[in-house]
Every structure is written in structure tokens, then in C-alpha cells.
Amino acid sequence: MSSSAWPEEEERQRRRVPWGVMALVLLTGLALIRNGSGEFDAGPPQPASAAAADARTPAAVRAKAPAPLPYAVVDRVRIPAIRVDAPAVPVGLDTNGWVGAPPPEDPNLTGWFTGAVSPGEKGTSVVVGHVDNARGPAVFYGLGALRRGNSVEVLRKDGRTAVFEVYDIQVFRKSAFPGDRVYGDRGTPELRVITCGGGFSKEHGYDGNVVVFARLTGVR
DSSP: OOGGGHHHHHHHHHHOOOHHHHHHHHHHTTOOOOOTTSTTTTOSOOOOOOOOOOSSOOHHHHHHSOOOOOOOOEEEEEEGGGTEEEEEEEEOBOTTSOBOOOOTTOSSOEEEETTSOOBTBSEEEEEEOOSEETTEEOTTTTGGGOOTTOEEEEEETTSOEEEEEEEEEEEEEGGGOOHHHHHOOOSSEEEEEEEEEEEEETTTEEEEEEEEEEEEEEEO
């Protein structure tokens, strides 16, 4: 890397948002109303009730993990098990200090949070998306149906595809969101995919968030 590249990298590091801030603001910016037509009144699938996996990355897993990738802008997100194949747009903090979500008018759109690392870099990257909009299901409507072992593929603008394997999926109430567990750096490249979930009311929207935990297992 040439010396001229260092200031840009240092500036990008400074712009990253501490996980404690994300734990507060990310939850607020993703709540939408459920479609009122009655067609989807059962709501999106929720993660199966199971004991939470240990958030620490085992030494054996760290030893087998691919080498971290350099920074790259995200192009698309694919989750074959739930038929997601969607473009990604960068999202940051909006004027109210919330993590911005993709425009809700486009149901097939994901957002890569630029306040964290890019998918494949060492650390925990974050991808968000709506569960629904006023017309019905959106890109991450089926997120709660994922299971351990499913894959999440992140296509990057540098031509590489970072392949992550799901190792846990949980739904957390917004009032008790475990920010350190969700966003903490585990020492290897990890990914969190987040949408709204849990209970729903017309007054308050969804009261929780579905969080998919995945770690980098391959690069194509």
C-alpha cells in the first residue's frame, strides 16, 4: 500500500460508529408498519426457539478462517435459502442519529452500514433490510426462517464474493438488545444481517429485531 493510501484508511477508521451507539440507533430506524390487507397477517417467520450460541469465536474456527479481505464497497447480497438476491446501497447515520435503512419503496434492496467494517474485513460488518413495507413483504421477510449452516454471500465491488456461514439466529427485544454480543469484534471477519421482528402493534411497529450471526468461511 502506498503512503498516500494511509490517510484515507485512517479517516475511514475514525468514521466507524461504536457498537454502543449502533445498539441504540439501529433498532429505531428499521421499524415499519405491517401490510394491512390481511394477506400477510400471520407475520414474517421468526427464529426457532433455541439456546443462544456462545458469541465467542472458538480457537479452532479462528484457525480455519480465511484471511481477512481488504476494504471494498458492497455490490449485492445473496441468501440462497430464502431466495434473496438484492443490490446493496451504503447507509450511514441520518440527521436524527439513526442508522439509515434502504428506501422502503423498493422492497428488494439491502443496506450496508458504512459505520462498520466492510464484509470480509476483520471485525463485524452489518447488513440491514426491511421486513416489509406498506404493500407487503420486503427483502428480509424470510430472514427468521434461516438455520445454522445456511450461507450468506456478499458480492463486493472488487470482484470478490465473501461467503459467510450462519452459526446463530436470534430475535431480541429492542428494550434488551445485547449490543456487545451482536456488534463486538470476535477477531475474525463476521457478518450480522438484521431486520425487524418479534411482536407487532400498529402503534409501535415491531418490538424486536431478528439478527443473523455469520462468519466468513470462503472467498470466491
